[in-house]
Amino acid sequence: MIELQAIQRDFNVGDQTIHALQQINLTISQGEYVSIMGPSGSGKSTLLNVIGLLDRPSSGTYTLDQAEITALSDDERADIRQHKIGFIFQFFQLLPRLTAQENVELPMLLAGTAPFVRQQRARKVLQSLDILDRAGHRPDQLSGGQQQRVAIARATVMQPKVILADEPTGNLDRHSGREVIRILERLNGEGMSLIVVTHDPEVGQRAKRHIRMIDGKITHSD
Amino acid sequence: MLKLRDFIRLIVMAIFCHRLRAFLTMLCIAIGIAAVVLLTSIGEGIHRFVLSEFTQFGTNLIGINPGRATTVGASVGVFGAERPLTIDDAEALKRIANVEAVIPMVQGNAEIKAFGKSRRSTVYGVGAEFPTVFTFNVSAGRFLPDDDPLAPRAYAVLGYTLKNELFGTKSPLGQYIRIGGSRYRVIGTLESKGQVLGFDLDDAVYIPTQRSLAMFNRDSVMEIDLLYKEGANQQQIVGAIEKLIIARHGKMDVTITTQQQMLEILGSILNVLTFAVGALGGISLLVGGVGILTITTIAVRERTSEIGLYRALGARRIQILALFLGEAAILSGLGGVIGLAVGLLGGQLLQLIFPALPTHFSLFFTSLSVILAIIIGLIAGVLPAMHAAQLDPVTALRAE
Numbered sequence: 303m304i305e306l307q308a309i310q311r312d313f314n315v316g317d318q319t320i321h322a323l324q325q326i327n328l329t330i331s332q333g334e335y336v337s338i339m340g341p342s343g344s345g346k347s348t349l350l351n352v353i354g355l356l357d358r359p360s361s362g363t364y365t366l367d368q369a370e371i372t373a374l375s376d377d378e379r380a381d382i383r384q385h386k387i388g389f390i391f392q393f394f395q396l397l398p399r400l401t402a403q404e405n406v407e408l409p410m411l412l413a414g415t416a417p418f419v420r421q422q423r424a425r426k427v428l429q430s431l432d433i434l435d436r437a438g439h440r441p442d443q444l445s446g447g448q449q450q451r452v453a454i455a456r457a458t459v460m461q462p463k464v465i466l467a468d469e470p471t472g473n474l475d476r477h478s479g480r481e482v483i484r485i486l487e488r489l490n491g492e493g494m495s496l497i498v499v500t501h502d503p504e505v506g507q508r509a510k511r512h513i514r515m516i517d518g519k520i521t522h523s524d
Numbered sequence: 525m526l527k528l529r530d531f532i533r534l535i536v537m538a539i540f541c542h543r544l545r546a547f548l549t550m551l552c553i554a555i556g557i558a559a560v561v562l563l564t565s566i567g568e569g570i571h572r573f574v575l576s577e578f579t580q581f582g583t584n585l586i587g588i589n590p591g592r593a594t595t596v597g598a599s600v601g602v603f604g605a606e607r608p609l610t611i612d613d614a615e616a617l618k619r620i621a622n623v624e625a626v627i628p629m630v631q632g633n634a635e636i637k638a639f640g641k642s643r644r645s646t647v648y649g650v651g652a653e654f655p656t657v658f659t660f661n662v663s664a665g666r667f668l669p670d671d672d673p674l675a676p677r678a679y680a681v682l683g684y685t686l687k688n689e690l691f692g693t694k695s696p697l698g699q700y701i702r703i704g705g706s707r708y709r710v711i712g713t714l715e716s717k718g719q720v721l722g723f724d725l726d727d728a729v730y731i732p733t734q735r736s737l738a739m740f741n742r743d744s745v746m747e748i749d750l751l752y753k754e755g756a757n758q759q760q761i762v763g764a765i766e767k768l769i770i771a772r773h774g775k776m777d778v779t780i781t782t783q784q785q786m787l788e789i790l791g792s793i794l795n796v797l798t799f800a801v802g803a804l805g806g807i808s809l810l811v812g813g814v815g816i817l818t819i820t821t822i823a824v825r826e827r828t829s830e831i832g833l834y835r836a837l838g839a840r841r842i843q844i845l846a847l848f849l850g851e852a853a854i855l856s857g858l859g860g861v862i863g864l865a866v867g868l869l870g871g872q873l874l875q876l877i878f879p880a881l882p883t884h885f886s887l888f889f890t891s892l893s894v895i896l897a898i899i900i901g902l903i904a905g906v907l908p909a910m911h912a913a914q915l916d917p918v919t920a921l922r923a924e
Contacts, residue, residue: 356917384838399541409837
């Protein structure tokens with residue numbers, strides 16, 4: 303499903319070139335549960351961004367669902383993000399002026415889904431994550447764990463093929479963190495691929511496949 | 525694709541979320557627009573006021589004055605001397621096609637006595653058609669009769685102020701007064717015309733031209749005023765006057781001034797005034813525009829991570845651009861409307877407080893300022909919005 307070949311990502315900082323990703327070769331099948339671990343600056347977030355089409359590799363080829371991605375236009379990449387990829391961030395990235403339900407509706411709103419369908423689907427997803435009773439609350443009225451669950455609802459409401467989570471528990475207490483990981487694993491059990499970038503060994507070890515990165519290179523992959 | 529209704533809702537929510545900022549942005553534009561509307565309506569009001577002062581005598585007037593403003597190489601002696609303008613000239617001018625009335629005019633100052641009261645006033649020597657030409661109304665009696673211009677009867681018509689000074693509430697009709705020592709019979713009084721550019725036309729007495737020539741010991745009139753028919757070709761009439769003067773005087777030794785020319789010159793001067801006042805308003809509009817630019821730039825900076833999120837959720841660049849542009853358009857549009865309302869209301873209020881200050885709402889300058897406000901608002905919105913749309917989603921998301 304995801305196939306990276308000789309992916310290179312270079313940044314220019316001043317007159318220095320930093321090789322954030324060096325010759326990455328990686329294949330992830332549909333429905334896999336993968337954790338990416340490594341020290342800060344090892345390139346794991348950059349790898350996640352490349353997989354999530356937020357970042358463009360400097361060279362190499364990326365195939366998603368048998369489609370070559372690297373040559374696509376900005377708009378085409380936006381459309382793929384919309385329908386195939388769900389993002390979960392460390393700081394949740396909920397819009398503070400919208401209610402939980404409106405935040406969940408946001409991707410469908412951008413996709414032009416009819417309001418009625420939107421509300422139904424958002425409520426269904428919130429229900430399945432057990433926070434329907436908080437649907438009318440704004441993010442500042444929710445706990446961190448609740449906020450992250452709203453963010454998961456938003457990431458999954460478009461039925462993406464893959465969920466990309468960047469330190470999903472990094473800003474949560476242990477209990478909420480475990481809760482969030484359980485939810486993500488349940489979604490993975492329903493068929494969505496799950497890729498988690500984390501510092502936390504406990505979180506990382508739960509994945510079925512482990513990838514370690516150091517200095518922009520994959521040093522270990524099951 | 526994002527539905528229009530949702531698009532507008534997103535924008536409105538963003539505006540409501542940043543109420544203070546939105547309010548300040550609108551204020552910037554509103555102040556600018558209000559200033560333009562108010563200043564130009566004052567400018568336009570003064571413009572109209574001055575023009576109406578001039579046009580109250582009608583616009584189909586041509587003035588003929590003796591002498592010609594030309595420079596010649598050497599003294600031309602007796603051959604260069606100009607012929608005076610006479611009542612005969614005026615009589616001849618009456619025969620030109622499309623000429624309605626001709627008034628040979630003399631003006632002077634004399635003592636006027638009635639019933640032991642005495643007052644120095646302006647004496648105008650005019651013809652019978654004077655009220656028609658200068659749009660005066662007779663309030664009582666009648667104006668000077670159409671006598672033989674060379675031997676008119678000793679009749680006088682009193683201006684409004686002079687009549688009140690000499691006769692008070694009594695009727696002067698049929699009474700005899702002395703003007704510069706000669707006896708005149710009052711046959712009419714005029715309605716008030718007010719002061720016109722410093723000349724008090726009401727503190728005056730009107731007598732036949734021929735008699736004023738004798739009174740002031742002159743053999744020529746000071747000016748001949750000519751009224752032509754509405755819609756007649758002014759150029760043709762001026763041509764005919766020139767031809768007639770050359771035939772009678774042997775050369776063109778008069779200066780012809782049309783009311784139209786004077787109005788055009790006056791109009792162009794007044795346009796500069798309105799424009800200058802409008803430019804002052806324009807500066808405040810520009811300042812408002814800079815204010816909007818500052819605020820929207822800060823807004824984009826503050827909402828970088830929001831833009832990153834939109835991008836991660838699959839929003840296209842053009843959608844981000846449209847969202848921020850829509851915000852700017854709504855804010856500048858609303859600000860424009862508020863400014864317009866304040867400006868118009870301010871104009872009305874000004875008129876109430878200072879009735880003497882003429883204001884006039886100028887559609888041209890107002891629409892110009894509203895268009896300008898929208899352009900400024902859009903430019904101020906476009907620059908940060910373009911910046912927002914160009915943001916790399918990763919960088920945008922990282923901004924906290």
